[in-house]
Amino acid sequence: MNAAVPLESLPVLNISCYLFVAIEAPDALRDTLHERARALDLKGTVLIAEEGINLFLAGPAEAVRAWVDALRADPRFAALAPKESWSDAVPFRKLLVKVKPEIIRMNHPTIRPDQAPRAPALPAATLRRWLDQGHDDDGRPVVTLDTRNAFEVDVGAFDGAIDWRIAKFSEFPAAVQAHRAELAGKTVVSYCTGGIRCEKAALYLEQEARAHGVDARIYQLEGGILKYFEEVGGAHYHGDCFVFDERRAVDPELAASPESVIE
Numbered sequence: 001m002n003a004a005v006p007l008e009s010l011p012v013l014n015i016s017c018y019l020f021v022a023i024e025a026p027d028a029l030r031d032t033l034h035e036r037a038r039a040l041d042l043k044g045t046v047l048i049a050e051e052g053i054n055l056f057l058a059g060p061a062e063a064v065r066a067w068v069d070a071l072r073a074d075p076r077f078a079a080l081a082p083k084e085s086w087s088d089a090v091p092f093r094k095l096l097v098k099v100k101p102e103i104i105r106m107n108h109p110t111i112r113p114d115q116a117p118r119a120p121a122l123p124a125a126t127l128r129r130w131l132d133q134g135h136d137d138d139g140r141p142v143v144t145l146d147t148r149n150a151f152e153v154d155v156g157a158f159d160g161a162i163d164w165r166i167a168k169f170s171e172f173p174a175a176v177q178a179h180r181a182e183l184a185g186k187t188v189v190s191y192c193t194g195g196i197r198c199e200k201a202a203l204y205l206e207q208e209a210r211a212h213g214v215d216a217r218i219y220q221l222e223g224g225i226l227k228y229f230e231e232v233g234g235a236h237y238h239g240d241c242f243v244f245d246e247r248r249a250v251d252p253e254l255a256a257s258p259e260s261v262i263e
Contacts, residue, residue, distance in 0.1 A: 012090050013061040014245070015068065015082035016226065018103060018196040020052040020113035023076070026099045033071070034097035040067055043092035044245075047103045051114045053077070054103035054196055056245060058090045083194060083226045085254040091245035104196045107170040111200045111207075119202030122189055122219040124231040131158075131236040136187045140217065143183070145190045147172060147201040148242075155249050156225075156239025158191065169197055176208050183209070183216040191221035191228075193241060198224065229254055 023029060026048040033046055037057065042064060044057035057064055071077045130142045144158040150165045157163065162182075164175040183205075190198045190205060198220035205218045221228060225241045234252025242249050247256040 008086055010086040010088055011060065012058055012087045013064045014056070014058045014085045014087055014091065014247075015064055016056045016194050016243075017080050017082040018052060018054040018194065018199075019077060019080050020103075020199055021076050022114050023048060023050055023052065026050060030097050030099050034095070036067055036070055037095055037097065040064075042067060043090050043095050045092070045095075046097040047100050048098070049100050049103045051112055052103050056092070058087070058092055058245070083223060083230065085226070085250060087247060087256055091247045091256075093246070104200060105168075105170055106172065106200050106204075108173050108200070108204065111203050113199040113203060116203060118199065118220075119206055120219050121222040123222050124228040127189055127221060127228065128232045128235050130187075130189075136217075140185070140187045142187045142189060144221075145183075145188050145201075145205075147190050147192045147197045152193070152242040155242040156237065159236050159238055161191075172197075172201055173204055176204060180205075180208050180212060180214050180216075184214050185216070187217040187219070189219045189221055192224050193243065194226050195220065195222065195224040226250075226254070 030048050037046070040059060040063040042057050042059040044055065046053065046055040046057070057067065068080065068082055072080055130136050136142050144161040146153050146157050146161045146163045147169070149167060149169070150163070153163050164179060166172055166175055188205065190201045192198050202218050202220035208214070209216045209218060229241065229252045237252065240249040240251050240257040249257045251257040
């Protein structure tokens with residue numbers, strides 16, 4: 001791609017976002033959202049569960065934003081804040097709107113972000129500053145903890161990130177139990193692609209630290225890697241970010257990165 005061409009001039013807007021919020025009738029919502037997206041000729045995946053919504057959609061900017069505006073008109077979803085990127089073509093082959101038991105599968109029913117206060121969220125600029133200085137504002141060592149699957153980490157990650165080589169997110173609780181002592185005395189910033197996994201991961205980390213007397217300060221990176229790229233670029237990050245569409249990966253400027261090798 002020609003770097004001189006503004007990404008916003010590309011024809012396809014890609015959005016990703018999630019929101020943990022109680023949904024009493026996910027099947028009815030599925031039918032409504034599917035019909036709206038189909039009418040606007042959008043492609044992508046929308047996952048709905050009793051705990052919330054998680055979506056990835058692409059199409060002409062006007063159509064994508066019209067769909068989001070209609071969803072935000074429902075007070076339950078007024079706080080939706082999609083992350084945007086641009087591409088030459090729609091990176092999805094079809095439209096899928098599904099009801100699932102969880103919008104991000106952890107298999108740990110006591111962790112319900114729609115029913116609990118969020119773990120502290122760290123803005124991208126603060127994480128960069130902490131990594132620049134090598135410690136948090138109280139002088140504690142800062143570590144980044146990657147909550148993604150191993151194959152995603154291999155495409156790109158924060159420098160020196162803790163990587164427990166999990167194959168799927170439902171393995172994360174067991175990994176915490178095996179390694180929680182390693183987090184003692186540290187400020188731990190958990191991160192993932194767009195933030196959804198860390199909503200659950202950070203809550204679980206807090207729960208485990210309290211239960212076992214581990215002196216660890218737990219944060220989640222607000223908006224994940226994609227928001228970090230958007231706000232501060234690729235500082236302290238090496239490689240690209242794996243995404244679950246046909247682009248396969250985006251670089252720190254949020255452009256498709258065909259150079260990424262994904263096994």
